[in-house]
Amino acid sequence: MMVEGNGVVQPCAYRGNYGNASMHPPLGNVNQSTLEEIWNGSEMQTLRDLMAKGDLQAAGCGGCLAVAQGLPLNLAYDPRIDEDDAPNSDYRDNVFLKRKEMAERKTVIESKPLVLYVTPTHRCNLRCTHCYETPTRTDTIRRDGFQDEVENLMPYLSELVPGGGEPLLLSFWQNAFRNPVANQNPYLRLSFTTGAHYVTDTMFENIGRFSDAQVMVSFDAPNAKTFEAIRVNAKFEQVVENMAKFRDITVKKREGSTVMHISVMKQNIRLLPEMIRLAAAMEVPFNFQPVVAYPVDHSLRVFEHGSKEVEGWKEAMEKSRELIRAVLVPSLEASAKSRGRKLDPEMPKLFQNHITALSNLIPWSVAAQKHRLFSGKIPDYQQDYLKLLGRFGLKDHQQGQAMLIAFHPKSGDATSEPHHYARVDSEGHFRATLPPGEYLACLMRRDSYAVPYNGFDVSVSETIDMSTLFLTDRAPDTSIELEGMT
Secondary structure, eight states, X not given: OEEOTTSEEESOSSTTOTTOOOOOOOSEETTTSOHHHHHTSHHHHHXXXXXXXXXXXXXXXXXXXXXXXXXXXXXOOOGGGGSTTOOOOHHHHHHHHHHHHHHTTOSSOSSXXXXXXXXXXXXXXXXXXTOXXXXXXXXXXXXXXXXXXXXXXXXXXXXXXXXXXXXXXOHHHHHHHHSTHHHHOTTOEEEEEEOOSSOOHHHHHHHHTSSEEEEEEEOOOSSHXXXXXXXXXXXXXXXHHHHHHHHHHHTTSSSOEEEEEEEEOTTTXXXXXXXXXXXXXXXXXXXXXXXXXXXXXXXXXXXXXXXXGGTTHXXXXXXXXXXXXXXXXXXXHHHHHHTTOOOOTTHHHHXXXXXXXXXXXXXXXXXXXXXXXXXXXXXXXXXXXXXHHHHTOOOGXXXXXXXXXXXXXXXXXXXXXXOEEEEBOTTSEEEEEEOSEEEEEEEEETTSOOOOOSOEEEEEOSSSOOTTOEEEOSSTTOOEEOSEEO
C-alpha cells in the first residue's frame, strides 16, 4: 500500500502515473478508514481478482513504467525465510500465509502487507522548481492512531518506504525510527528518497541500525549552478557529501545501496552524460523519475518552442548509453568486488532500460512537425478567469510565470493530452509555437495538470499565408484576429 499526504491510498506509485492511465478509484483514505479496513476493502479485492487473472490492463497497470524499465516485480519477500535454520518470526509466518492465500486466489486475505509507502505530510525544507507536491505542500494526515498502525506493521514488512516532503525532517519518522520494533525485524528493508541536504548525525545512526537500507538521493544536476537553480535552498556540495555518507552506510548492509535519483526534465536532460560520469565517480547506481505531467514548463512531453527544445536530447541519451557501458558498470563492478560482492548481472540491462523507457515517453513525432510562431491575446471574457487563477499561482521561489496556456489538439478525444503551451502575461498576451491544426486553448496554473476546461479555439492554418489565422472564443459568431504572425 502507498499512503499519500492527503490520506489517499494507492497500490503503488505507477498506477495512474507516467502515461499509465487508470480510471480506477483509490483504495481508500486513512483519514476516514484504518489501514486494516482499506487492506481488504472493495477496490483492493477487485485489484487482487484482476491480478490473479493476469489482466494488467483492466487492473490499471497495462502501461506501467516499472514494467517498461524492467524493474523486479515479483513478490517482495526475503528468501532467507526458506532456509532450514531460519528462525520463526511474525515476518516468516506472514509470508507463508500470503503464499497460501495467493495460490488460492483469495481476494479477502488475513496476511498483512509486505511493502508499505507512507507520506505523512508533504512539508519540506526545499522548494524545487519541478516539485509536483507544491500545490499540496500543507497536506498532512491527522487521524489519531495512524502512526501506531504503521509501526504495528513493521514486524511483518519486507520494505518500509518513508515519504515526504523531506522524510528525514519529519517527527513522524524520527519517532518511528526510534521504535525498537524497527530494528527487531531482521528482514525489514528501509527504502526512501531524500533531498539529503540536512541530515543529523542521529538520523544517520538510526538508519544504520536497520538490517537493510536503500537510500535514493534526489540529485538533478552535475554542477552547483544548475543543481541549486533547480533545487532551491539546497547546497550542491552538502548534498554530495551526504550522498557519500549514505553510500558508506548502505554498502555495509546485506543488499543495501545508495542511488542517485534523477528527475529528468527539460532543464537537465542534456546533462545526463555528466550525471552518469558523476554516478560512476561516486560508485553509486542511478534511477530516473521523468517529469512528464506538470509543471508543463519542465515536462518532457509539452513544448514551448517545438523541435528547438529537443535539440541534443537524443545525443545526450546515446552518450549516456555509452558511458553506462564504458564507465558506470566497470565502476560498480569494481566497487562490488572490493566488498566481496558481485554486481547484479541484470543491472547493466536495467540501466539501459531506463534510457529506452525515457526515450519512449518523449513525443518525438510531435517535435518533428513543422511549427508556426504567432502572438495573440486571450479573449476579454477570460481576463477575470486569468486573474482568479493568478490569485492561486506559484510563489516567487518557484521561478517563472505561474499562468500558462495549454493547447489541446481537437483531433483527439475530450481529454487529449496537450503537447504545446505558451506563457501568458498579466494583460493576457502570449506567443505560441504550434503545428498547423485545430486546438482548444485552456488557461492553467503551471503546477497543475493541463485539462481541456473553459477554453477557447485556436486555428493554425496549413498554408504559408497566415493572414487567416484566428483565435476565437467559445461564444457563437465572434472572433478575435491575432495581433501578428511569423
